[in-house]
Amino acid sequence: MKNTLKLLTILAFPIITIFATESTSPDTFRGIDFSTTEAQKVKGMSITIPKMAKRSDSIHMKDKFPIAFFKADCMEEKECFSLLISISVIPESLKSYDTLVEDSKASDFGDTPYEVNKWVELLTFKTDKTKILMGPGELLGTKINTFYYTKETKETYKVSINLIYHPKFPEEEWKDILMHCFLILESINIESKLK
DSSP states (O other): OHHHHHHHHHTTSTTSOOOOOOOOOOSEETTEEOSSEEEEEETTEEEEEETTSEEEEEEOTTTOOEEEEEEEOOSOSSSEEEEEEEEEEEETTTOOHHHHHHHHHHHSSSSOOEEOHHHHHHOSSOOSEEEEEEEEOSSSSEEEEEEEEETTTTEEEEEEEEEEEESOOOHHHHHHHHHHHHHHHHTOEEOOSOO
């Protein structure tokens, strides 16, 4: 019951008007299956990702911080949906948390993003500084950027979820997709170095 109430509250944020009902939603959208997941580690962060997403690890060309990419491509050409998740671990010595958030607002979205404060409130795990931005992607679809600053390691974890789709989803399906995106963020934990 607690989780049901949590999900109902998640979906009630002001960007989209949602009248939540008992969850009987599908977990597969245009070939992307959110139901079968696996835990992944990116430095100190653990996150649960749809299993079908292929992982590739890289290093930022200029600043040399690690980036992990998880990509699940659309399976249907005419009704396309792709999921791209990237996780960067940026040391404060390169860019501060506040600078990363402001840079993201200025350049990561096709238009001004919203701060999704209700989602931050509902997250089980958060750091002293946690922010979620949501808005239109640079080209198509929607982007969700989440920032977690850890004082202990002086790093910011940036988690980007890109939802690329054509044509648009019906409203009910889109609500379900956003719920699955929140559940990905809800799965996040950053382990403490202090034992």
